[in-house]
Amino acid sequence: MGEEAAWLDEEEQQTWLAMVSMFVRLPAALDAQLQRDSGISHFEYQVLAGLSMAPGRTMRMSELAEFAEGSLSRLSHTTSRLAKKGWVRRAPDPEDGRSTLACLTDAGWAKVVETAPGHVAEVRRVFVEALTATQRRQLREIATRVNGAIGPGRACS
Numbered sequence: 001m002g003e004e005a006a007w008l009d010e011e012e013q014q015t016w017l018a019m020v021s022m023f024v025r026l027p028a029a030l031d032a033q034l035q036r037d038s039g040i041s042h043f044e045y046q047v048l049a050g051l052s053m054a055p056g057r058t059m060r061m062s063e064l065a066e067f068a069e070g071s072l073s074r075l076s077h078t079t080s081r082l083a084k085k086g087w088v089r090r091a092p093d094p095e096d097g098r099s100t101l102a103c104l105t106d107a108g109w110a111k112v113v114e115t116a117p118g119h120v121a122e123v124r125r126v127f128v129e130a131l132t133a134t135q136r137r138q139l140r141e142i143a144t145r146v147n148g149a150i151g152p153g154r155a156c157s
Contacts, residue, residue: 026127027042030042030119033118033119034115037115043070044081046067047102048111048112049112050067050068051103051104051108052104052108057104057108058103060093061076064102079102085111088104088108089102090102
């Protein structure tokens with residue numbers, strides 16, 4: 001048998017449960033807004049937005065998966081759907097034949113430009129305006145520490 005669990009006290013449990021609720025509800029709220037207003041999922045938007053911010057609007061699939069916080073398999077399925085819509089294209093990486101590049105097309109750029117204002121307004125409504133500047137800074141520091149405890153991946157900074 002293992003060690004006795006170090007159970008959460010009431011304050012720790014309340015904090016944890018509030019965070020778990022937010023972890024579930026925030027992505028669902030953002031996804032609902034994007035689906036309603038633009039017909040895309042939050043993950044699809046993350047992929048398009050990541051490419052829109054990359055030099056040449058191009059990223060290696062492995063880097064894009066890390067940015068979007070998704071597996072390579074999920075990203076591959078998503079980029080296939082986005083490619084069918086003409087928003088993304090994939091190409092071999094000329095610098096590393098083992099890698100694939102994802103490239104945002106002009107039509108994909110137009111989709112980001114069309115979608116971003118509504119998404120930013122929803123992020124502002126449900127997140128930015130719900131917190132003070134001090135709380136946002138503290139939350140960023142908290143997220144950075146928790147991400148560090150989790151290990152490698154995309155950390156907030």
